[in-house]
Amino acid sequence: MPDPDSFRPLQRALDPVVTDMEGGNTRQRSRPGDNVGTITQTVWMPMAEHDTFVAWVKNTLNNGTARFTADVWLGSSYVNKVCQFIKPGTQLTYTYLGPTEVAVTMTLRVYDV
Numbered sequence: 001m002p003d004p005d006s007f008r009p010l011q012r013a014l015d016p017v018v019t020d021m022e023g024g025n026t027r028q029r030s031r032p033g034d035n036v037g038t039i040t041q042t043v044w045m046p047m048a049e050h051d052t053f054v055a056w057v058k059n060t061l062n063n064g065t066a067r068f069t070a071d072v073w074l075g076s077s078y079v080n081k082v083c084q085f086i087k088p089g090t091q092l093t094y095t096y097l098g099p100t101e102v103a104v105t106m107t108l109r110v111y112d113v
Contacts, residue, residue: 037113038086039072042105050094050102057088064088072110082111 016028045053057064064085071078085092091107 035112037110039110040107042103045102047100084109
């Protein structure tokens with residue numbers, strides 16, 4: 001389970017497409033499929049779970065690029081949603097807290113929020 005203290009505010013939509021116009025105005029448009037949010041969380045794992053997680057990200061999720069389902073905190077409860085790691089090479093980090101525990105911090109793209 002994710003550490004509830006690690007949650008950062010849920011962004012419930014992607015940033016709009018922004019175009020600066022010659023007259024000085026800025027035009028903003030929502031993106032197609034704008035029901036995608038982002039969330040950052042940390043999951044504490046024993047070393048054995050960490051090893052399984054690393055193999056799952058590498059092999060099953062094609063180095064973290066594929067979508068998967070997971071329970072994510074949406075403010076009042078955990079909800080099962082389709083997710084995808086955002087920049088798995090840089091925003092999926094492992095902090096080794098000793099020989100038996102790892103804190104895995106991830107930023108997820110959450111679909112249909």
